[in-house]
Amino acid sequence: MYKLYYILFAIAISATAFSQNTIKGKVIDAETQEPIFSASIYFSKLDKGSMSSVDGDFTIVNIPEGNHELVISSLGYATQTFKIKVPSNQDLLILLQPTAIEMEAVIVSTPFHQLQSENVVKVERATVGDLQKAGAITLADGITQLPGVESITTGSGIGKPVIRGLSANRVLVYTQGVRLENQQFGDEHGLGVSSSGVESVEVIKGPASLLYGSDALGGVLYLNPEKYAASNVSSLDAAVNYFTNTLGTEANIGFKTSGNKFKYLLRGNYATHSDYKTGGGKRVTNSRFTEKDLKAGIGYQNNKYRGDLRYNYNNTLAGIPEEIGAQTTSKTETLPNQKLNNHILSFDNKVFLKNSSFNFKLGYIFNDRKEFEEPEDDLAEDLPALEMHLETLNYDLKYNAAKWGNFETIFGIQGMFQTNKNFGEELLIPDAKLRDFGILATTHLHLDNIDLQAGLRFDNRNLETNEYGMEGEPSYFAPVKRDFNSYNGALGAKYNILKSLTARLNLATGFRAPNLSELTSNGTHEGTNRYEIGNADLKNEQNFQIDLALEYRNEHFEIFANAFYNKVNNYIYLNPTSEFVDENPVFRYVQDDAKLYGGEAGMHIHPHPLDWLHIESSLEMVKGEQDSGKNLPLIPATSITNTLRMEFEKTMFLENPYSFISLKSTLAQNKVSDFETNSQGYSLLNAGIGGNFNYINTNFNVRISANNILDKAYISHLSRLKPDNIPNMGRNISLSISAKI
Structure with missing residues (x-):
């Protein structure tokens, strides 16, 4: 019952709305000046964002006051970050430069939620969609496509991650932002998580005890x-x-x-x-x-x-x-x-x-x-x-x-x-x-x-x-x-x-x-x-x-x-x-x-x-x-x-x-x-x-x-x-x- 009390207490601390801050803008191609459709505009620290319309326009509401970092990305363009101060009454005009370099994403597993190019710790990342393109049957099978990551398998249905030679209780798994505990010491105790509803996978290779404590040794x-x-x-x-x-x-x-x-x-x-x-x-x-x-x-x-x-x-x-x-x-x-x-x-x-x-x-x-x-x-x-x-x-x-x-x-x-x-x-x-x-x-x-x-x-x-x-x-x-x-x-x-x-x-x-x-x-x-x-x-x-x-x-x-x-x-x-x-x-x-x-x-x-x-x-x-x-x-x-x-x-x-x-x-x-x-x-x-x-x-x-x-x-x-x-x-x-x- 004490577990329920913890959850009810957390719900009780929910804050209510006071004033609304709205960010508006337009995303265009820096070379052709044409609007960019379906660009991602994302406040990484707020976990809040939007997509640009056919005309390149976007609107994001309920932004708290303060200094924020805005990440803008679109396939075929270089990902950019902007620092903005809220409230701000001016509309943003964002110019993205075409590039063949693959689009960057914000890394969530490290504490400061930065782009990989800005991150001090090298983190491997892949979307589940990319893993499935290669024919992965299970999530444990799919992660083996990441450099330095393999899987201990018992047939096609049971697999557990191996990072640079360490596995079981030496590798910590996080899902939905919390650590997954499922008797992972056992030889035949697999990952136990479906790829369904998982957007992407990130892997920190090496000791991560600073951020996650025991069992993140590997x-x-x-x-x-x-x-x-x-x-x-x-x-x-x-x-x-x-x-x-x-x-x-x-x-x-x-x-x-x-x-x-x-x-x-x-x-x-x-x-x-x-x-x-x-x-x-x-x-x-x-x-x-x-x-x-x-x-x-x-x-x-x-x-x-x-x-x-x-x-x-x-x-x-x-x-x-x-x-x-x-x-x-x-x-x-x-x-x-x-x-x-x-x-x-x-x-x-x-x-x-x-x-x-x-x-x-x-x-x-x-x-x-x-x-x-x-x-x-x-x-x-x-x-x-x-x-x-x-x-x-x-x-x-x-x-x-x-x-x-x-x-x-x-x-x-x-x-x-x-x-x-x-x-x-x-x-x-x-x-x-x-x-x-x-x-x-x-x-x-x-x-x-x-x-x-x-x-x-x-x-x-x-x-x-x-x-x-x-x-x-x-x-x-x-x-x-x-x-x-x-x-x-x-x-x-x-x-x-x-x-x-x-x-x-x-x-x-x-x-x-x-x-x-x-x-x-x-x-x-x-x-x-x-x-x-x-x-x-x-x-x-x-x-x-x-x-x-x-x-x-x-x-x-x-x-x-x-x-x-x-x-x-x-x-x-x-x-x-x-x-x-x-x-x-x-x-x-x-x-x-x-x-x-x-x-x-x-x-x-x-x-x-x-x-x-x-x-x-x-x-x-x-x-x-x-x-x-x-x-x-x-x-x-x-x-x-x-x-x-x-x-x-x-x-x-x-x-x-x-x-x-x-x-x-x-x-x-x-x-x-x-x-x-x-x-x-x-x-x-x-x-x-x-x-x-x-x-x-x-x-x-x-x-x-x-x-x-x-x-x-x-x-x-x-x-x-x-x-x-x-x-x-x-x-x-x-x-x-x-x-x-």
Whole structure:
């Protein structure tokens, strides 16, 4: 009940409108002086904006007094930022310069909401639409297109992000502005979020504990929800996707409407897939999955206050594949499988003062995870062998102070309350309570050619578990009561060496408190044939990373290189022993210092006058080692991706048509841990085509994507089915059509 009180209290602080400030203007082409239609005019700190009309005009109401930054962007034009003071009675005339450089977007996952070119920390970003163009079946599959990001998979329906060789509790996921907690320590516990209703994905590669606390030691995957409709606009959209490999279908429908103050949206998604087919033509038994997703939102904004209440319900039924057995295209569930119900409720509040603001976010997450196995004599088939309920309440209060000269400063308090309860016959982790508290300060200094950013943070985590079973018995869980503390900081600089050459240098520390599995495990881990024993005396993992990024960019050529070195003290891992329990070898959680290093590099050529032609190439590499000399597990193999892409403004039949062909070559992985075997290299050929057209006042988008065109039989090093010699997905052609009214 206390969770409801928090939410009602947050609603009660909503401010009311006093006076209205309106911004009007016109967006035109700097060369032709023609109006620009559908340009985005966006106040990044207010999360408020509009689109220009056919005549290039725009109007934005309910703008608070003070100094603001306005971001104007449109496809085919250079993104620009303007500083304006409100109230202002003059109309704005905005001139955009045509360019072949791709349109920039505001980065939300970093604290100052700046364009990537202005950001001190390099952040990878992609829209979900771009990920889907390449034929991604799930969101976890789509994020692997970002440099430095991969996914640990169990078939086609279960995946979890890997950032520069770190995963599980070392990577933090944010959705709807709040941290996602869904028992992410588990090997077969996937991302658990649908791409439906997600607008874009941002990835911070490296320690982000300054901003997000524990578990952001390796980085952050930040999922931005779709925006509301522009003021006084309503829209209805629907989409249908078909996937040839899994005989899968996905249907999506959404409705949005907005007035000057209140905004509403509702979106539903349903996807179902059969067992996937490998490059050898065999279907992987029980890799089928079904997903239902519902998202809803209510927003309100006047010139003093902005509120955004969102809810997401996700229901996933995923088979747990173990072999290539019975060949069937059935989508009906079979054992073993897992049923996941995830509820995410978030409430984002922002109160605007004259030149400063308060931002208060509340998040409530209920994760209900059930796993069903082949029934034993004393267990009915319809009862779960494992059932865990994880409830999480988190809060985030930040004060964006008024600018002092060129300094912009943020102070914040963050925390989390969490309970874990078991209801099934089996226990992976005991019942437990967890409390987090953190306090932070970060500042940004902007000068003509250099930007500096620095910050400090203190965190405390209190964890307490219940005793279970009888002491001395194999299934006994001893009670654990621990406190973990950590101080962390970050220092970064962005320097414009030349007009087109930028360098970024970032130093950051991060930490991760041991999770419940590492502290308390005492039993056989299903699917691994090993008996795992936790260590209640484990210390924090603490790391320090140095990251150097260079980027050269002009109108027709881009090249970048990112290098990192990540030192992790007290790295937690499983160590084999000479003991056996029930004929299973015993592994114990221990610690050793480790290091990871590597980076990403690439280039993008779009030569004049062939501005429609794009030639892209990228390389990503990471190495992971313990100080003892052993290799770290689940380190992605080095890969090289080459892409030829063509984008036009209009053809006879389509608007904004595109086509691409790409070849991703993954090298062999021979530096493996004690649990792994070497992996062979492979190359995958992919292609796609698509575009828009209008019919009866409705805009349609069509696309066709083909992945693994040559039907290559291969096994990814990060596949959990690799020990059973089960290949990844073979050729898959996805067809999609969407309509917007």
